[in-house]
Amino acid sequence: MLLSVRNICTTLSLLWLMACSSSVEQQAAKKNESAALEVVQWPIIYNDKREQLSLEYLDKRYGIKAEKAHITPKMVVVHWTAIPTLKASFNAFNSPMLPSARSKISSASQLNVSAHYLIDRDGTIYQLLPNTTFARHVIGLNHSAIGIENVGNGSTLPLTSEQLKANIALIKQLSEEFPIDYVIGHYEYKNFANHPLWKEVNPNYLTTKTDPGETFINQIRASLTNLNLKKVPDLPQ
Structure with a gap:
């Protein structure tokens, strides 16, 4: 009888240790997952001037009259900065006004280009703007x-494997958070020229x-x- 009781106690102890181990592993997995999704807040300047230029862009480029420069997210557009460092990339987006060096797109608007997120080469994610704030980063679809x-x-x-994971x-x-229908590379934006989402x-x-290259976006x-993302439309003929 004593041996049986000891066996039972040993079995229960083992089961308890296994349960604890499983719980620790699950918590570690959740922690790692959360760490992978950590987002650093690093806002660019969003003042009255940027809001005004954003509203003007919506009106003149898209025929959308609005009181606030907000968006309704239905797609994600992935880019590369073509700038070698994180700080220089941030500085390129920070000013509300388009710099003189971007003369080729200045005729459309003096609003500076920007994006909602900036991902460094080590995979660190920085948020520059709220998700529903207007940003100029893709013609026709902003x-x-x-x-x-x-x-x-x-x-x-x-682009790095760390950036891909991020x-x-x-x-x-x-x-x-949002009903995202499309995830596209910047180079695919012209495919939407005849799509209902197109506003230019x-x-x-x-x-x-x-950008960001076919391999990366694929x-x-x-x-x-x-x-269950929707297929990117074929390029209009």
């Missing part, structure tokens, strides 16, 4: 697009983009199959 910029250029500074984790998190009033206001989408 009213419905959350922008993610990645520090790099695809050639001398190819983009995937961030987009998954955004999809929990000037059919000739188009620029050629290559790797992102391959990891988001459970989101």
Whole structure:
């Protein structure tokens, strides 16, 4: 009888240790997942001037009259900055006014380009603007697009595996908050020229983009199959 009691006690002890171990592993997994989604707040300047220019952009470029420069997110557009460092990339977006060096797009608006997120080469995610605040980062689609910029250029500074993981984790998190239908590379924006989401009033206001590269955006989408994203439209003929 004593031996039986000891066996029972030993078995219960083992079961308890296994349960504790499983709980610790689950908590560690959740902690790692949370750490992967950590977002550092690093807001760019958003003052009355940026709001005014954003409202003017919505009106003149899209025919949208609004009291607040807000967006309704339905897509995520992934970019690279073509700037080699995090700080320089942040500085490029920080001013509300477009710098003189961007003369090719200044005719459309004096509003500076920006994005909602900036991801450094080590995968650290920085949030520059609230998710529903208007940002100028993609022709024709800014009213419905959350922008993610990645520090790099695809050639001398190819985007990293850490950035890939960060983009995937961030987009998954955004999809929990918003009904995201499309995840596209910046170079794919012209495919939407005949789409209901397209709002640019000037059919000739188009620029050629290559970011963030076909391989990078396809790797992102391959990891988001459970989101049931819509297929990017074919390029209009």
